Amino acid sequence: MAIAQDPRQNYLLAALPTEDLERVRKNLKLVELPLGEALYESGSRQRAVYFPTTAIVSLLHTLADGSSVEIAVVGNEGVIGVSLFMGGETTPSRAVVQSAGHAYRWPGKFLKEEFTLGGPMQHLLLRYTQALLTQMAQTAVCNRHHSLDQQLCRWLLLSLDRLVGNELVMTQELIANMLGVRREGVTEAAGNLQSAGLIRYSRGRIKVLDRAGLEARTCECYSVVKREFDRLLPAVART
Amino acid sequence: MAIAQDPRQNYLLAALPTEDLERVRKNLKLVELPLGEALYESGSRQRAVYFPTTAIVSLLHTLADGSSVEIAVVGNEGVIGVSLFMGGETTPSRAVVQSAGHAYRWPGKFLKEEFTLGGPMQHLLLRYTQALLTQMAQTAVCNRHHSLDQQLCRWLLLSLDRLVGNELVMTQELIANMLGVRREGVTEAAGNLQSAGLIRYSRGRIKVLDRAGLEARTCECYSVVKREFDRLLPAVART
DNA sequence: CGGACTGTGTGCGGTATCGTACACACATTT
DNA sequence: AAATGTGTGTACGATACCGCACACAGTCCG
Numbered sequence: 247m248a249i250a251q252d253p254r255q256n257y258l259l260a261a262l263p264t265e266d267l268e269r270v271r272k273n274l275k276l277v278e279l280p281l282g283e284a285l286y287e288s289g290s291r292q293r294a295v296y297f298p299t300t301a302i303v304s305l306l307h308t309l310a311d312g313s314s315v316e317i318a319v320v321g322n323e324g325v326i327g328v329s330l331f332m333g334g335e336t337t338p339s340r341a342v343v344q345s346a347g348h349a350y351r352w353p354g355k356f357l358k359e360e361f362t363l364g365g366p367m368q369h370l371l372l373r374y375t376q377a378l379l380t381q382m383a384q385t386a387v388c389n390r391h392h393s394l395d396q397q398l399c400r401w402l403l404l405s406l407d408r409l410v411g412n413e414l415v416m417t418q419e420l421i422a423n424m425l426g427v428r429r430e431g432v433t434e435a436a437g438n439l440q441s442a443g444l445i446r447y448s449r450g451r452i453k454v455l456d457r458a459g460l461e462a463r464t465c466e467c468y469s470v471v472k473r474e475f476d477r478l479l480p481a482v483a484r485t
Numbered sequence: 486m487a488i489a490q491d492p493r494q495n496y497l498l499a500a501l502p503t504e505d506l507e508r509v510r511k512n513l514k515l516v517e518l519p520l521g522e523a524l525y526e527s528g529s530r531q532r533a534v535y536f537p538t539t540a541i542v543s544l545l546h547t548l549a550d551g552s553s554v555e556i557a558v559v560g561n562e563g564v565i566g567v568s569l570f571m572g573g574e575t576t577p578s579r580a581v582v583q584s585a586g587h588a589y590r591w592p593g594k595f596l597k598e599e600f601t602l603g604g605p606m607q608h609l610l611l612r613y614t615q616a617l618l619t620q621m622a623q624t625a626v627c628n629r630h631h632s633l634d635q636q637l638c639r640w641l642l643l644s645l646d647r648l649v650g651n652e653l654v655m656t657q658e659l660i661a662n663m664l665g666v667r668r669e670g671v672t673e674a675a676g677n678l679q680s681a682g683l684i685r686y687s688r689g690r691i692k693v694l695d696r697a698g699l700e701a702r703t704c705e706c707y708s709v710v711k712r713e714f715d716r717l718l719p720a721v722a723r724t
Numbered sequence: 725c726g727g728a729c730t731g732t733g734t735g736c737g738g739t740a741t742c743g744t745a746c747a748c749a750c751a752t753t754t
Numbered sequence: 755a756a757a758t759g760t761g762t763g764t765a766c767g768a769t770a771c772c773g774c775a776c777a778c779a780g781t782c783c784g
Binding site for chain 1: 544546548549552553554556567568570571572573576577578601603608611612614615616617618619621622623624625626628629630665705709713716717
């Protein structure tokens with residue numbers, strides 16, 4: 247399982263000109279992100295950003311009563327910890343590993359140095375942040391207007407885009423937390439998708455059988471977000 | 486009604502050191518924003534940013550079927566058009582004037598010049614953008630978990646914070662569009678607030694009678710957003 | 725003064741999701 | 755093989771909101 251790791255597995259890092267990447271990579275450290283680990287908690291001071299390669303991380307907004315919603319998902323197309331370069335240092339969100347894997351950790355000190363140079367890295371980070379804005383906005387709309395079935399499709403597709411393979415390890419309970427709905431609701435929605443032959447489900451493993459079917463069933467929110475990511479972060483050599 | 490206008494009525498501009506403001510203000514132009522005007526449409530190229538002084542602008546995300554939701558509201562604490570300095574040039578959102586008033590228009594060319602200097606203006610714009618991120622995230626959570634009554638309270642308070650006086654000109658129909666619910670739903674929620682003696686309603690005018698009462702009735706989302714704005718954009722001389 | 729329009733109130737059945745409770749299936753440990 | 759725990763399926767009434775239809779009341783205008 248020891249796959250060779252390279253910073254270029256992350257699209258943002260891969261999009262850097264070689265000389266910039268060489269300068270940056272000296273301070274990158276490969277770390278393993280186990281399922282459920284919190285990269286930062288609400289309000290806590292962040293000390294580094296993370297560029298995922300194989301891990302997927304959810305940004306969650308939690309309420310006082312404990313209920314929560316995922317507001318965005320970050321994989322190897324992005325970076326976790328935008329508040330470090332935006333200047334706020336903290337956010338009211340949490341970042342939780344949704345799918346175990348690896349990421350490159352970059353201490354805030356180096357990030358800020360590089361950011362103030364105003365070069366390609368600054369440019370990429372800001373464009374990524376705008377893509378994140380879009381994802382969050384679309385999530386807000388989706389929460390309001392679309393059925394649980396559709397939202398589940400969207401969520402599966404967003405996760406799938408950030409994974410290798412077509413299987414995700416994820417209980418219905420966890421999905422319910424992400425979507426901010428009851429676990430039973432997810433059971434029903436997932437049952438619908440399974441009856442339709444789009445996925446197969448078994449104790450915390452979801453295998454996607456018909457990706458096109460999911461795309462047909464989901465709301466426009468998925469494609470809006472995807473299109474905006476492609477527009478803002480284009481044409482890096484996506485291996 | 487011709488009140489003297491000064492860029493410093495906008496908090497971001499007011500927070501600039503004098504020399505920076507002097508440089509910037511040369512290219513600012515005071516414009517009037519009538520109710521309902523769109524500062525930019527979804528996907529259209531933005532040519533300038535706007536610093537409101539007395540106007541309030543809603544950022545709306547619209548779906549293919551025409552239904553929409555407000556994802557953030559911008560008044561004299563902020564700026565409209567963050568995608569210009571974030572690098573994307575466009576966004577899938579629309580910006581619509583929710584309450585008529587004035588704003589300072591700053592052409593994108595000058596904005597970008599100033600931004601690349603990396604000085605106080607860059608710093609302020611980025612911190613404001615982070616505050617915007619928080620507002621959007623909290624909106625997403627609120628859409629999911631809170632009752633229409635609570636959301637209406639939140640919305641009234643957010644608007645109130647950006648206005649002088651305690652009266653807002655706004656039909657229930659428009660509020661419904663902002664919140665992404667039916668007009669009748671707003672009628673009912675507003676009726677509840679009126680029975681409770683918190684507001685008085687009449688044909689497009691809402692007078693807030695008991696602000697503390699609204700704060701007691703709203704969800705935590707209002708205070709989370711407000712606190713984050715105060716933290717990120719502190720200590721400018723708020724007249 | 726009458727008409728048209730806009731904004732608001734109200735009532736109805738329909739439905740998606742909630743909250744709660746509980747049964748069952750699979751997996752891992754003893 | 756039994757025991758325990760975790761993940762999933764199912765059923766129930768409750769409820770918040772929807773979609774629709776329509777009545778009515780201010781306001782503007784000829």
